[in-house]
Amino acid sequence: MEKRAAARAARFAFFAASLLLLTACVTREPFIPANLPAGAHRQVELAATPFFPQKKYQCGPAALAAVLGASDVGVTADELVPVVYLPARHGSLQVEMQAAPRKFGRLAYPLSRNLESVIAELNAGRPVLVLHNYGLPSWPRWHYAVVIGYDSASDEFILRSGKKRRTEWRARTFMVAWHNGGRWAMVVLRPGEIPASADPTLYLDAAAEFERTAKPEDSRLAFDAAIRRWPDQPVAWIGRGTAEYRAGRFANAARDYGAAVRLDPENAGARNNLAQSLLDLGCPAHAREQLAALKIDTLASPLREAVLDTHRHIDAAMSTSPVVDASKCSPQP
């Protein structure tokens, strides 16, 4: 009974609102035209984005299945329930939404918190998963939806949301919900794809977290793309080096770690990994040179332990095996 009364009150509010919307729509400035990146289309709709109508509280799995599907991962919302749904919270957490794509060999990239990034991704053909707040900042009610397009002329966004396959949202309404939700948005990337709006720190953080569970070949693609985009970022070289190392290609690993050390001579992790690669190539003396440049006492744990460990391995190798072929000990860039 109470529920029905609430629904009636809500419906009344909705009609009142609709009337007001009609009278009010001319008074505010549009959002989309002011946030179109250079060269962006005036109108985009990624109509091929799959749709999964959400079940109770399960907009997280539904929205995630849609963006994964757009990235050629065939997974249903139901299959994602055990992956991201948290029964006691009646919802899904951002951290897990961001971690889940890794299970399917994809990276999740959290967008910079501006409308331009969202529009840039749509132009690059990627639907954007957003977090909305339909309550108040102090009384939040959270919801995930997928932006699949926009129309600059009518200043509207097109969404897949809840049980609606296609719903149009006035940009200002969208912005209120997105802004009050902390302006959080993410896209799903295939290994090797770089977001249209990519920020090096955000991308390399995402790639580093991808690395832990990814196949070395996928991880190599992700960092290789980063090197091409930002050749002066040491972390990009370290990441590709680690992928090469894990694939057993120690010479390639030493080449990449070497590049990172040249860009950032203070980078203890890069030097440690370079030393380890040189050791695996049969060059303990060259490996020791790399570690000699480090002030081990100043390093934080667990990096310090890793360096000390590498040291021990080098010492052991020095006492047993002489260098066989010194030519491979100085990898060329």
Place this chain on the structure above:
Amino acid sequence: MFAPLAHHSEVFVKFVVGIVCVALINMGMAGAASAAIVDTAALVTSDRAADMGVVRTQLDRADVRAKMTEMGIDATAVDSRLASLSDRELHKLAVDMQNAPAGGDVVWIIGAVFIVLIILELTGVIDIFKKT
């Protein structure tokens, strides 16, 4: 009556000692292999200042595991979910799993509050995007 039992328990102790030895040796090998190179995640700029202790990560993991089970996820799913989280993400969850935004449903009564907010915004009574 106790004699055969004592004999059995001796065998059992030997068996357990054997298993523990094998486990310890395996642990040692895993440790050495993973210590060889440092993960990129431990080296990204934003983390370099923070001391990402191994101990803290283990505590976080135990903490998140307990909370997830308590929040209604079955044991097998918990393991799989923990596996895809990085140390940093584990820490975020350990700290804030109870209160972090959880996207779920939109019910009518909440929609009504939102509509009021939108009316105020569209009519210009409030402007949350105003540049100060």
